[in-house]
Amino acid sequence: MDPQNVKRGILTFRFLGSLFLSLIFVIGVAYFFYCLQPVNISDTELQEFKIEKGEGIREIGARLSQKSLIKSISVFKFYSLISGRAHKFQPGVYDLKASMSTPQIVNILTSGKVKEARVIIPEGLTLKDIDALLSDSGVIKKGELIKFKPESLASSFPFLEGISSLEGFLFPDTYNFRIDSSVEEVVEKFLFNFKNKAWPFLKDTADWYNRLILASFLEREVPSFSDRQIVAGILLKRLEAKMPLQVDATITYAKCDGKVKDCPDALVRRSDLTIVSVYNTYQRLGFTPTPIANPGQSAIKAALSPVQSPYWYYLSASGTKETIFSKTLDEHNINIIKYL
Numbered sequence: 001m002d003p004q005n006v007k008r009g010i011l012t013f014r015f016l017g018s019l020f021l022s023l024i025f026v027i028g029v030a031y032f033f034y035c036l037q038p039v040n041i042s043d044t045e046l047q048e049f050k051i052e053k054g055e056g057i058r059e060i061g062a063r064l065s066q067k068s069l070i071k072s073i074s075v076f077k078f079y080s081l082i083s084g085r086a087h088k089f090q091p092g093v094y095d096l097k098a099s100m101s102t103p104q105i106v107n108i109l110t111s112g113k114v115k116e117a118r119v120i121i122p123e124g125l126t127l128k129d130i131d132a133l134l135s136d137s138g139v140i141k142k143g144e145l146i147k148f149k150p151e152s153l154a155s156s157f158p159f160l161e162g163i164s165s166l167e168g169f170l171f172p173d174t175y176n177f178r179i180d181s182s183v184e185e186v187v188e189k190f191l192f193n194f195k196n197k198a199w200p201f202l203k204d205t206a207d208w209y210n211r212l213i214l215a216s217f218l219e220r221e222v223p224s225f226s227d228r229q230i231v232a233g234i235l236l237k238r239l240e241a242k243m244p245l246q247v248d249a250t251i252t253y254a255k256c257d258g259k260v261k262d263c264p265d266a267l268v269r270r271s272d273l274t275i276v277s278v279y280n281t282y283q284r285l286g287f288t289p290t291p292i293a294n295p296g297q298s299a300i301k302a303a304l305s306p307v308q309s310p311y312w313y314y315l316s317a318s319g320t321k322e323t324i325f326s327k328t329l330d331e332h333n334i335n336i337i338k339y340l
């Protein structure tokens with residue numbers, strides 16, 4: 001065989017081999033960049049995607065592929081590795097779209113900017129109401145807030161020492177919570193708000209917890225600040241005279257099992273006044289064991305600034321909700337017929 005032909009054949013083989021490898025490389029690079037592109041550029045519908053704690057890149061990639069959010073699991077993993085983000089995926093719930101590229105998706109899932117729920121907590125809701133509101137919003141699992149032991153956070157929030165219920169400490173406000181938050185994270189957010197917006201008014205009062213309970217009564221019973229101050233004075237006067245406080249809202253709390261929202265029969269009837277409960281202020285003397293709602297700043301300020309008056313009784317007029325005051329029981333009974 002002619003050595004020249006052999007040499008020529010070897011060179012040709014090497015050339016074709018190099019050409020083939022180059023072609024494979026170009027195809028590979030093209031495929032890589034193709035797979036980085038969105039699955040469907042016109043599909044802008046949001047999809048919820050949840051990363052569980054401890055979940056790895058392989059599982060994340062597989063589920064992204066199942067939801068048709070990425071074109072290739074291998075390219076997703078390779079891009080995550082070369083971009084230095086393979087170990088930076090954050091647990092939580094995210095909003096993704098099929099019109100997003102793989103780099104965009106990786107950036108979102110490693111940013112820690114998880115989906116949040118904006119939750120408005122109105123004044124006067126109870127612990128059970130708020131638990132239902134948060135669980136319906138996907139923030140926590142149902143019942144977690146109710147079961148939480150406040151004393152577990154007493155080292156961070158000393159005012160919780162000896163407190164058995166979060167009732168009264170879930171300060172009404174607008175909150176942004178991560179979807180699937182831990183209950184500790186949620187409670188801490190509430191308590192920081194209580195510490196900043198309620199505790200400064202309560203901290204110098206020796207019987208501050210009773211005043212918080214009183215504030216919860218006012219929140220549920222009386223709309224205006226000035227009337228709340230008068231009712232606070234009436235209830236403290238009854239307490240001093242060893243009279244039952246006779247707060248209708250405590251009966252509602254008892255008969256509705258600690259709920260305000262979605263209670264099928266919240267109206268207090270005469271027959272309800274004999275309900276056997278530690279929250280029945282018609283049958284038992286003194287304050288209830290815990291607040292009956294979560295009061296706002298206005299009710300707390302009113303509880304701390306009671307106004308003395310000649311009145312011993314009050315009621316809310318049917319329809320207008322105006323607070324009607326009476327000096328005597330006879331006058332009160334006449335007002336019941338007149339306004340209710």
